[in-house]
Amino acid sequence: MTTRPTGDDLHTVFSRADLGGDQRLDLMEFTLVLEDLGLSWTRAETQDRFEKADSNLDGFISYEEFRAVMDAQN
Ligand SMILES: [Ca+2]
Secondary structure, three states, X not given: XXXXXXXXXXXXXXXHHOOOOOOEEOHHXXXXXXXXXXXXXXXXXXXXXXXXXXXXXXXXXXXXXXXXXXXXXX
């Protein structure tokens, strides 16, 4: 499957990984998202993307920030 995820898919993936249900992802939850999407980033890459995605530097990835990093990925 090489189909590019739609916005709806991304939101589903985001919600599924959001174990805390607080509408934001911590690093562990972000890692779950990547696995769910079948992206094989290394731990260092994941950490790097996480820090870049966290544009307001609160230590969590909001859905908005998540969308931005996924758009940049594609
Ligand atoms: Ca953030």
